[in-house]
Amino acid sequence: MMDPCGAVAVLDSAICRGLTKQELYAECNRQHTDCAVVFHLLPHADQRSENGGESYARAVMTMRLGFAKPQQQVVFVDPLTGRTYRVDYCWRLADGTIIVAELDGMEKYTNPGMTNGRSMQIVVNEEKQREDGLRRAGVSVIVRFTFGDVLHTERLDRKLAEAGVPKAVAEVHV
Template sequence: MPRDGGHRGAMHPRPEPVIALHRRREHGGLPIDDRKLARALRDRTHVRVVPGSYVAARDWRALTPIDRHDVRIVEAVDRAQGAVTLCCFAAAAVWGIDQVAAWPQTVDVLVPRTSGGRSSGVFRRRTSTSGDLETAEWRGHRITTPAQTALDLARISGFTSGVIALDQVLWRRRAGGPLTSLDRLASTLEVDARSRGRARARAALEFSTDLSDSVRESEGRVLIEALGFPPPVLQKRFTLPSGRLADVDYYFEDFDHVAEFDGVGKYLDPALLAGRTPEEALIAEKDRGDELQRAVRAFSRWRTPAHRDPRLLYDILSGAGLPSRRPRPPAGLIFR
């Protein structure tokens, strides 16, 4: 059986998303207008979260991808026959370990290998013969701890996804503090007897950091290394001529070169806007960028397309004078 993770001080599941759900089980056996429901699903005014649970499409679209998966998890486990143990992507959503890839349509649960790994319905059954997997209590069920969850994702995913997961649990500026520590991750990996994916998880752990403020920053850091550029200093703080402080994503110290991923969230997310209009946020970011450009020798900025096509990122950085030990990658190359 999985062991209790203990070490609860740093573990805190994020608040569950608030959304109005329509559930068959709440009708107390009264008849449902199936024809009306089918029309709502066909017209896409409503979305099926799991069988028997539905939500207005506009409310569903307003949620972030990780929040949508979190809602699906809660609806699935609340109708489960007996207790379950969440793991992998399901556990990641509950803990707030974000990712860049699409979230699955099924909910990951851990089962002993002797019970079989066949998945059906809303659950994806992931088997394990190890009795040393760390778990904690959650809503009357069990869930793998943040350390175990991040390492499991690193085992089953590519290097980039593994680094993103590990960076997320170590993130020092997370509200409420990091979900775990580097020492905890190392000890959790050490006692996990499974050999599959172990080397992959160890490599991702060695590359991880507590300084990446977003999944895209983590992804960018992996790409910078894969493209042969020198390792940057992360979250370097500059005091700009205006007196404002600027913490930059990447700083290549030997070349006095600042580089940043420019995500659109800062112009659209109400929490990041902090009462400003998108236009005000855009102007403020432009002023910040102009000041940074005057403060350093070179300045690079890119958006998501440069992660999807690494040649774009290579051209942006090398075009600004940053040297690489590798040639420009061929078209279609994807680093995983």
């Protein structure tokens, strides 16, 4: 009954909390209802999403827009500073190109709990330093998008396509 991309976010959360895919399959089998949708969506679940927004965005990218499934929470090390950076989404292409995408929210610039008392200027400067570090670590392209882009899929589609994110061989549109 739920939007498939939203359902993937729920499945991600359940798996992240320790439920195995096998346990979810077993529970569906115990129910006397049609669980075909759950069986269809379960392969799309991934416990590496850090929040529902990341899960939903990944589901939109792959299931609605047909992009290749990204790796999530990939760590890069800046060879100059030794700092580590974890990215939301990463695609490594056969030609060596590395594309990362980051789901951005305004909270990291304005929420005192996330800025730790730093000014917006300092936070923006740190984001610039982070992007520089990612490039030194081998990242070729950095795509930034908002949840608004996820909801207006044509914007997300354009950003990912312009960045060179490949489409999946077999597209799944929902």
